[in-house]
């Protein structure tokens with residue numbers, strides 16, 4: 001959920017010697033509950049996290065530690081949005097650096113909005129959080145306006161809404177197009193995956 005433009009002004013995050021140093025989901029959830037009061041924003045991060053974890057396991061053959069990295073990046077990527085909207089991303093990055101968290105997780109969070117933060121996604125994990133971030137929120141908005149919510153929500157109707165500029169107008173279609181152009185998976189497949197993995201979160 002980028003919004004304000006804050007160029008981070010650097011391209012290195014965390015320290016290489018912290019590679020493999022992660023935090024538990026419980027600790028990350030505690031941070032989230034402490035920093036974020038808005039239920040909708042918390043849910044957004046939990047949904048992105050669930051989608052990231054599922055993608056890592058099902059599509060990238062990730063082991064437990066790698067899947068945890070994807071899950072953590074999703075869970076914390078907007079953690080500072082509510083408290084520090086003008087410094088979004090910088091504050092959570094610094095917090096995770098203080099906690100000596102694995103640099104890949106921090107780099108992933110730093111690159112989730114390249115136009116806003118000035119950090120290009122590099123790894124597959126970076127590219128996928130960029131893909132999932134706006135789409136997850138968009139798909140949730142599409143579900144919320146339906147009486148049956150996710151039940152029966154299909155790819156076609158999401159695609160149609162993407163082409164309707166007035167629907168969830170704050171979601172950048174340009175960012176979605178740019179993000180998907182960096183991976184070799186069609187947008188329709190991504191939408192299908194997001195619907196399936198975040199519907200029960």
Ligand SMILES: [Fe+2]
Nearest residue numbers: 001077078133
């Ligand atoms: Fe987000």
